[in-house]
Amino acid sequence: MSHVLVTGGAGFIGSHFVKRLLAADDITAVTVLDALTYAGHTENLGTAFLSPKLTFVHGNILDATLVDNLVRRSTAIVHFAAESHVDRSFYAAGAFVATNVRGTQTLLDAALRHGVKRFVHVSTDEVYGPMPEGTATEDSPLRPSVPYAASKAAADLIALSYHQTYGLPVCVTRASNNYGPCQHPEKVVPLFITRLLQGEPVTLHGHGEHVRNWLHVEDHCAGIDLVLRDGAPGEVYNIGGGTDRTTNELTGSLLRACHATWDAVTYIPDRQTNDIRYSMAWHKIAGTLGYRPVKDFEEGLAETVRWYRRSPDRWAPLTPRPKAAPAMPTALAAQAGR
Template structure:
C-alpha cells in the first residue's frame, strides 16, 4: 500500500453500488441497507440480461435507497453519481463465461473500460472507499494447492481475462493516483434469485420442470461453492475494514466436483440420474479452482451458511418463485414483473 492510498476505516456515509440489480449486487445492497450507519445506497444498473429491478425487492421500501438505470460507460452519469457518494462498490460486469466466447469485445468494454470510467470519477471526487468485486477465475486452474492473493493471474477464458485486466486497472489507480481501492475475489456463489443460465439455478429449474440437466465432460471439474450471503458479508467487511491497495480472496465454502454437486441437486429436487445428460465439455473449462482465504479470515470473516442448508433454501426459493425464472427460461432477456421505483431526479421516465 502506498502512502497516498491510506484511508481511515469506512464507518458510514453514502454508497454507490454498480450492478446492484444483479444476483450478488442485489443481495449486497439489501445487506448494506440493513446497516444503520449507511446514509444512502444508490444502485446503478444497466438492466441487461442478468440485472432486474425485482431482484432488489424490499430495498424499495427503504427511504435511503435509490435506483438509477444506466451504464458504467456513461462517463457523465458516472461522474454525477460518484460525486454524491462517499464510497463505490463495483459489481457491474459481463459475467457469463459462455457468452464471453462470442462477445469478447463487449466483455472488454464493460469490464475494463467501465471500471476505468468509475475509477476516474472516484479519483476526481476523492471517494473514501472503492471496492472492486472480482472472481477466483482470474487465477486460472490449479492442479493442487490454493491460490493466495499474490498468486499469478492466469485466466483461461475471455471473461476471466477481462476481469483480471480490470483488477490490475483498479489496483494501479491506487498506486498511481491514491484511489483507495480494495479488490475482492470470490469463489462460485449460489443462492436465491440467480439467473438460470448459471449451473445451480439451471439444474434446479430444469429439474423442477421435469427436464434433463447437462453435465459437461466427466463431471470432475472442482469448484468452491459459497452462499451469496457469506460473500456479501465478506465484501462489506472489506468495504469497512480492508486496507486500500490490497486484494482479499473470499472463499470458505465447500469444494465439490460438478458430479458431486449434481448428486446434491438431484437429491434436493427428488430426481434420479436418468435426468442427467452427459454433454461434451465446453472449451477451456478449467479443471479446478481453489483459493486461500486466510487473509480475510484474519480480518474477521467467517462463512456461516452450511452447503446443504443453503442448497435446500435455494431450491425452495425457485420452487416458490416460478414467476421470477420461468420468463428467463423462455427468453433470457424477458422483463420480470415491475416493482415500484424512485426515478433519478434528473432522469425521469
C-alpha cells in the same frame, strides 16, 4: 461510508448486498446504478424499494457523465457491474472488455476526481486460472484462460494501479462460485434447479470432475462488507466458502434437493475451454478482518431450491426454450471440432 454507490445493484449478488447495506444503521443512503441487461432485474431488489435510503438509477457504467454525477455525491463505491457468464464471453468478448475494463476505468476516474473514500472492486477466483493442484493466494500470478476471466483480471490490475499511482483507496475482492436465491438461470445451480423442477434433463460436461468452491451469496456479501469497512487500501482479499465439490457431487446434491434421480443426467463432450479446478485460500480475510462463512452447503442448497420452487414467476420468463447458439468465431469453431 454514509453514502454508497453500488454498481450492478440489481444483479444477483449486488441486490443481496444492497439489502444488507440498507439494513445497516450507519449507512444513510444507497444509490444503485444498473444497466438492467438480461441479468439485472429490479425485482431482485424487491422490498428494498420501500427504503427511503435507496435511489435507483437506470444507466450504464460506460456513461462517463452519468457516472461522474453519481460519484460526486458518493462516499464509497462497491463495483459489481460486469458481464459475467463464461460461455457468453466466447461469442462476445468485446462486450466483456468494454464493460469490465473500460467501465471500471470510467468509475475509477470519477472516484479519483471526487475523492471517494473507498472503492471496492468485486472480482472472481477465475482470474487465477486453472489449479490442477495447489491453492491460489492473493499473491499468486493471474493466469485467466477465458475472455471473461481475462477481462476481470485486467480490471483488477487497473483498479490496483489507481491505488499505486494516485493513492485511490481501492480494495479488490475475489470470490469463488456463488449460489443462492435470485440467481439468473444461466448459471449452473439455478439452471439445474429450474430444469429439474420442470422434469427436464440436465447435462454435465466431460466426466463431471471439474472442481469448484461454492459460496453462499450471503457469506460473500458479508465478506465484501468487511472489506468495505475495514479493508486496507491497495489490498486483495479472497473470499471463499470452504466447500469444494466436483460437478458430479454438486449434481448429486441438487438431485436430492429436487427429489430427482440420476436418470435426469446426461454427459456431453466438454466445452473447448473448461478449467478443471479452482482453488483459492481465504485465510487473509479470515485472519485480518474476521471473515467466516456460516452457511452450511447442503442447507444453503435446500433453501435455494425452495426459493425457485415457490418463485416460478421470477425465473420462468428467463428460461426460454434453447435457441441456436450465435456463430462461434472461426478459431474457436475449429478448436471445438477437433
